[in-house]
Amino acid sequence: MITRLKKAAVVGAVATLSAAGLTACMSDGNDENSDTIRIGSTEADKSQWQVFEQKAEEEGVDVEVVSFTDYNVPNQALTEGDLDVNQFQHIQFLAESNVASGNNLVPFGASQTFPMGVYAKDFSSVEEIADAGDVVIPNDSTNQGRAIKVLASAGLVTLRDDELLTPTPADIVTEDSDVTVTPVDASQTAVAYNDGQAAVINNNFLESAGVSANDAVFKDNPDDPASQPYINVWVTTEENKDNEDYQKLVEIWHSDEVQEAVANDTAGTAVKAENTPEELEDILADTEQKIREQESSDE
Template identity: 65%
Template sequence: MHIRHTPLFRKAAAVAVTLGLAAGITACASDGSDDDVITIGSTEADKSQWKVFQEKAKAAGLNVEVKGFTDYNTPNQALSEDELDVNQFQHLLFLANYNVNSDADLVPFGATEIFPLGLYFKDGSTVADVEKAGEVVIPNDPTNQGRAINVLVQAGLVTLSKDGLLTPTPADVDTAKSKVKITAVDASQTVAGYQDGKPAVINNNFLEGAEVTAQEAVFKDDPSKPEAQPYINVWVTTADRKDDENYRKLVEIFHDPEVQEAVQNDTNGSAVEVNNSAEELQQILTDTEAKIKEQN
């Protein structure tokens, strides 16, 4: 699964789910048995988008093998150890944390999508309505709290004591200059807050429980804004292979309209297609890694 808002930072054994494009394609490109096979690591190998993607790749003359993993740590380790050619499951912030904490140098070579984090209000439809309510419920877990606060910053509802914080906490909020009060609760309880009539920032994972769709958000983070860019999902490989021509073709194929239609079906319309260049993604990654090192 692409990391949306609640990545599970646990280490588990990877379960290989091979989805070959043609009979007989069973070997990894990295084992030297078939250098024409591009092996992709994913945590959502069973999604329909990959079936469509593989059909398009085959038509483009590429042999693609997708390997599924059951956790979010193993695909990067497998890539670092040359067990994969590329992976596609994570956003730039997750990649930056992996590189910094593992002293690795994995790089993005193409963008896929972003899953905007939204602000929802049962009794209002505008940011002004939220301001009148005076309070916003947000998730309190480390992964989502900082992003939720930055969503409110982008909406003009919250001011931070210091600009540009990657993962701000409620302690970083300048309450005197902010237009709403923040109440941080367990991510699952943001649904209860919403149902009780309070504006709430709700993870995509819990939208169904709140009986609301991503399209009903009063406000959501903008992929073009600096605060949201670390959450762009990306194609990733090792530094020495980032300019591989066939890897760039993978990016083009992913943005094929039929593949994108499958992505929307898989994500209930919550994914927003992103087309940042490899150079732009690398700059965002470099900046994010620097902020992580600074905060550490």
């Protein structure tokens, strides 16, 4: 669902964030509503956010959820002070954004993770997928890299370096692997599945494939340290990370009412994450360092 940020893309996004562009998402009068916490989300229309707003009101917390359709914009809006916090991204996306833009946004709470799985209509085991010899994967760099790591965890492919954050098909040691990979647009992984091929499918395309997360032949483990960069997080600026009102947002998100709405919105694919802010910052720092190292090795 989320594509890897490139430096040029971030620069372009910043350059096009005109006053008119932001006004389309933002309302005036921030000074008059200084007690309102403005939250950026790319899924503001989901019931989870409606329940969250209701719960926040009950708790005496004044929030406004601001909707975005471009994943590159909420972090820049947060940096420029048009938002107080955002909640739409996992740590790896945040790390790539920070490294590319030079910003220093930080996580102050976890929301959930979405395990990525391998699905197959005609195969019920990893061994049967290995015998078939091919797996379709999404071709955008973040999801492609994660899909390849899922296949490596399943023992279906061998990587030249297990520490690569976003491996590509070129990083697969083909002679030591049981399957080859065919990268396609993420939306086409569901089509491949329905055509009888094994496929790694993003959670947001499971419905179109006609499968549930429970149908996965294999999926990554959210408790595995290798899955930590895919924890979705609440994010703010460095100077506001200890804001007690913001911590209240995390508590509200983890309430039973909101979690029930999250489960309904995601067809049960979301797994609640409760890492501490300190743990999340450590994961972010490690992920940023790996991104810089991989970029240096690619130059």
